[in-house]
Amino acid sequence: MKNINILIVDDSPSFILYVKELFSKNGYDNIFVTYDKEMAEKILKENKIHIILLDIELNTISEGFQFGEYIQIHYDLPVIYITGKNEDEIKQLIHNRNKNIPFYGLLFKPFQFSELEVLMENALKNYLDIKIKKHSYKRILEFIPQPAVILFRNRILYYNNTFKEFIKDVFSIENIPSDIAEIFPDLNLIIKEFNQDFQEKYEGYIEIQSFKIKIELLYLEKDSLQIIFYPEKWNITKSKSIQVEKFSFIIEIMNKMMEGVFILNEKREFIFVNPMFLKQFQYNENELIGKNVKILRSSRLPYRFYIQIWREVEQNGFYEGKIYLVTKDGNERTDWVYMNKIYDQNKNKTYYMGIITDLNQKLKQEEYLFYLAHYDELTELPNRRYFNEVLKKEIYQSKRNSTRFALIFIDLDNFKKINDNYGHLIGDKVLQFFAYQLQQSLRKTDSIFRYAGDEFCIIINQLENTHSLIPVLEKILNITKVPFIYNDYKIYLSLSIGVAIFPDDFLLNYQDSLKLQEDEILSKLIQIADKKMYEAKKGGGNRYRFYSEALNQYSLFRETLNQNYKDILEIYFYNILNQNNQLVAIQPIALIKEQFKNIKNNDTFLSLYLESNEEKEKLFLDKLLEEFNHNSSFIKELVNQNISFYFRFSSKIILQKNILQKFLQWNSNIIMELIDREMQHLIQYHSTYLKYLFKNPVKVVIKQSIYNPLFSFKNIPMDNIFAIKPEIRKNLYKFSEEEQIKLKIFLENMTVFKLPVLLEAGSEEDLSFLNQYNYNYYKNKVNPFRFDELKSILHKNIAK
Numbered sequence: 001m002k003n004i005n006i007l008i009v010d011d012s013p014s015f016i017l018y019v020k021e022l023f024s025k026n027g028y029d030n031i032f033v034t035y036d037k038e039m040a041e042k043i044l045k046e047n048k049i050h051i052i053l054l055d056i057e058l059n060t061i062s063e064g065f066q067f068g069e070y071i072q073i074h075y076d077l078p079v080i081y082i083t084g085k086n087e088d089e090i091k092q093l094i095h096n097r098n099k100n101i102p103f104y105g106l107l108f109k110p111f112q113f114s115e116l117e118v119l120m121e122n123a124l125k126n127y128l129d130i131k132i133k134k135h136s137y138k139r140i141l142e143f144i145p146q147p148a149v150i151l152f153r154n155r156i157l158y159y160n161n162t163f164k165e166f167i168k169d170v171f172s173i174e175n176i177p178s179d180i181a182e183i184f185p186d187l188n189l190i191i192k193e194f195n196q197d198f199q200e201k202y203e204g205y206i207e208i209q210s211f212k213i214k215i216e217l218l219y220l221e222k223d224s225l226q227i228i229f230y231p232e233k234w235n236i237t238k239s240k241s242i243q244v245e246k247f248s249f250i251i252e253i254m255n256k257m258m259e260g261v262f263i264l265n266e267k268r269e270f271i272f273v274n275p276m277f278l279k280q281f282q283y284n285e286n287e288l289i290g291k292n293v294k295i296l297r298s299s300r301l302p303y304r305f306y307i308q309i310w311r312e313v314e315q316n317g318f319y320e321g322k323i324y325l326v327t328k329d330g331n332e333r334t335d336w337v338y339m340n341k342i343y344d345q346n347k348n349k350t351y352y353m354g355i356i357t358d359l360n361q362k363l364k365q366e367e368y369l370f371y372l373a374h375y376d377e378l379t380e381l382p383n384r385r386y387f388n389e390v391l392k393k394e395i396y397q398s399k400r401n402s403t404r405f406a407l408i409f410i411d412l413d414n415f416k417k418i419n420d421n422y423g424h425l426i427g428d429k430v431l432q433f434f435a436y437q438l439q440q441s442l443r444k445t446d447s448i449f450r451y452a453g454d455e456f457c458i459i460i461n462q463l464e465n466t467h468s469l470i471p472v473l474e475k476i477l478n479i480t481k482v483p484f485i486y487n488d489y490k491i492y493l494s495l496s497i498g499v500a501i502f503p504d505d506f507l508l509n510y511q512d513s514l515k516l517q518e519d520e521i522l523s524k525l526i527q528i529a530d531k532k533m534y535e536a537k538k539g540g541g542n543r544y545r546f547y548s549e550a551l552n553q554y555s556l557f558r559e560t561l562n563q564n565y566k567d568i569l570e571i572y573f574y575n576i577l578n579q580n581n582q583l584v585a586i587q588p589i590a591l592i593k594e595q596f597k598n599i600k601n602n603d604t605f606l607s608l609y610l611e612s613n614e615e616k617e618k619l620f621l622d623k624l625l626e627e628f629n630h631n632s633s634f635i636k637e638l639v640n641q642n643i644s645f646y647f648r649f650s651s652k653i654i655l656q657k658n659i660l661q662k663f664l665q666w667n668s669n670i671i672m673e674l675i676d677r678e679m680q681h682l683i684q685y686h687s688t689y690l691k692y693l694f695k696n697p698v699k700v701v702i703k704q705s706i707y708n709p710l711f712s713f714k715n716i717p718m719d720n721i722f723a724i725k726p727e728i729r730k731n732l733y734k735f736s737e738e739e740q741i742k743l744k745i746f747l748e749n750m751t752v753f754k755l756p757v758l759l760e761a762g763s764e765e766d767l768s769f770l771n772q773y774n775y776n777y778y779k780n781k782v783n784p785f786r787f788d789e790l791k792s793i794l795h796k797n798i799a800k
Helices: 012-026 036-046 061-075 087-095 113-134 137-142 161-172 189-194 238-255 275-281 304-315 359-374 384-402 415-422 425-441 467-482 511-516 518-538 548-562 603-606 614-630 630-640 655-663 676-685 688-695 736-751 764-772 787-799
Strands: 006-009 031-034 052-056 080-085 107-108 149-150 155-159 201-208 211-221 224-230 259-262 272-275 316-324 332-343 350-359 404-411 447-452 456-459 484-486 489-491 495-504 543-548 569-578 583-592 644-647 670-676 699-704 721-729 758-761 777-785
Touching: 006 012, 006 644, 012 031, 031 036, 031 107, 036 425, 052 061, 052 113, 107 113, 113 137, 113 447, 113 630, 137 670, 137 764, 149 161, 161 484, 161 511, 189 201, 189 211, 189 224, 211 275, 259 614, 275 332, 275 350, 275 484, 304 316, 304 332, 332 359, 350 787, 359 384, 359 603, 384 404, 384 447, 384 518, 404 425, 404 518, 415 425, 415 489, 415 518, 425 447, 425 456, 425 484, 425 489, 447 543, 447 676, 456 467, 467 495, 495 518, 518 543, 518 721, 543 548, 569 644, 569 787, 583 614, 583 777, 614 655, 630 787, 655 688, 670 676, 676 699, 721 758, 758 764, 764 777, 777 787
Parallel strands: 006 031, 006 052, 052 080, 080 107, 495 543, 583 644, 644 670, 670 699, 699 721, 758 777
Antiparallel strands: 149 155, 149 224, 201 211, 211 224, 259 272, 259 350, 316 332, 332 350, 404 456, 404 495, 447 456, 484 489, 569 583, 569 777
């Protein structure tokens, strides 16, 4: 089993690396990994994959499941789902799945590798069983030159013509009885022992009319088995074997054709249909074989339409053209049919063979040719040729409707170094990664193109306010904060962006711009955007530039803000108090200084650059340590009073040992707030580091949803749990009666587990509501305090 090809699709890079390493340790070498659907499909098209492990969520909780069903339908492969959600969260999803698609299993994170391996073995076995069942039993028998039957509970279900001839010659029986024991009494005991021993296959002998016959039993499915007889005294001619082998080969070819294939006898009854034909018309083989072809006629059309088709077949020997047919459930189809009149070798019998092509497939072929001409094969984005067409139309629409649009020109900084250092294969993967991230970052209405090489263009239409481009450009630059991960490679990108706006950047009044031709405007726009992109690159990259100097101030201010981030921040604190209103911990936060809040009178613009991310968190921590050093005597006083430092960091920051040590050097107690799934992630993937944390004066506050089952605390020392914090997304005083009841039940459960509870008050009204609940600590977020204000609070706390 270890030589199978496994594809892992999960949008968590850390989980992908973990699972890949896990497979490698257990002797599995043929592992393919990817983080999105598009790259998964590319791998499926280029490689022979045996089984897929798929994150049930991907971008949303249902998207992975839908993609899994898509894979099973289009690639016919077994899919095992993996999820970090609990059973209740995905119960409805599983219930609503397509029951006609096989379900091969679901694994909850965290899991043991042995669980995964057993699930894969069962999935592959079930997959093969289903594949066998998909083939008609009758067809299986026709491939066998020896006498053969298929039994269901000892009753003869199917038999081939060779078996019928054998029974007729040996026993002089014309009609085959339904019970196999009527012909071969010795088989009863053999079949019974075969079923009791749970064997897959059996070979032995039975005695008939004083001579022995070798038999072979093969298990097919529950209560069903196949028996092949090998009678030595009843020889099958070599020519017959060759004919059967030739027939089998032709059948195999037709079964693999992507068009529907059918053969009719002289009565125009189906005697053969391939799997694609069955799929097209939604029938099982047994429902069509022996039925007249008129079963597919459309009642909407007169009989003369079909009579004319048959008249051409009889007169000319063939027919080619459009045909209207209906599926089993009554849906009408428009197809293209090729049908020929054929005869057997002696020209005694007439047959009709036809090939059905879905007209939609022909249209898809035309669409595919259009795709090849207008789309980039690597990134699957529209190409330069299509870009020019769309841009011309956008210019025309803008002139006609007096609207504004923007052209964004993007170039990847130092992309040549990526190709030189990692190879062109990795370079191509990086381009695919960036194209995908662009699509995920922007709206569906924004048009994205691969212009050339590592250059990309975006058209933002219906632009009412040029300032609204700032969030768009920030989203694009945020892509650089997500590394591209491929096997052992981890690559961060840098982007240079130039922006041109029509008609604003033409320095003409609107009426004058209307006089310009589309080609002139197109050339000028590209020239402006390209020039500004190179200005951004010369400025150091990873920035954007506008043609308008007024808009450029936003870009320049952003760069200044990033470089001098600490200078515009001021450290404040939230207080964590017990039920007696005594201070037990402080949570530092960063707020914008008053003198910076009115820059450009745009708080929204400022907040755009203060979003939480790893880089900004580090800058905040630098600012915090700077303030700690400046107020060192007060910090020591806090430590002496056993006041803890309370932090809410991202997982990436928590895992950086050197950052934690900077605060531990103050001999302080540290409290870290973690969402329950973050805690589970640490337990599963970073257990050694977690043990290191708990050896220090570090405690955790676990943020737990009141609607989910309780988090498992068995892997966390109780002494290291400061409190459980219910995850609440609105003010306490706004809770409905039902929500209040759920919260109270949650708090009672915590009491049963003897776990302290931390509540959060975000308003004065929340503070007045606290006494309704059973809690140990509360966080006061109503008024954050500065250092000097915190000193007076501490002194009051000591007095208490």
